[in-house]
Amino acid sequence: MKPRNRRLAFVAAGLLVLGAATWLVLNALQSNLVFFFTPTQVVAHAAPRNDAFRLGGLVEEGSVRKAADGLALSFVVTDRAQRVPVHYRGLLPDLFREGKGVVVAGRLQADGSFLATQVLAKHDENYMPPEAAAALEQARPAAREAPQ
Secondary structure (H helix, E strand, O other), X not given: OOHHHHHHHHHHHHHHHHHHHHHHHHHHHHHHOOEEEOHHHHHOOOOOOOOOEEEXXXXXXXXXXXXXXXXXXXXXXXXXXXXXXXXXXXXXXXOOOOOOEEEEEEEXXXXXXXXXXXXXXXXXXXXXXXXXXXXHHHXXXXXXXXXX
């Protein structure tokens, strides 16, 4: 093989390896991305039906129902305009409370409820995830205009 052809083969092999590495990195990033949606967006079918995502808002007052085993529970996440029922099995964070901010990660079920795999509660009295705070602010005018 001539030196020129050998060099061309090394360059082609290097580009192939670089392309494969790039594809692997982008594929890994895409599979680990978890997007944030509000209850209003979920009800409007803007959230993915088959992929995992995060749902954020407030835990509706009086909506928490615990099973007898103490690990399974259901509650409603609201942005004051729409509501999404959530089912979760596991231990809750200590700061999980009704009327407080929450972000849950999981998937939407066929019946419109959300099956959570993780529950994240706010850290202190003033903290709320920026996306959840913005969603609540956007939902306030819609909640005032909605017929009761």
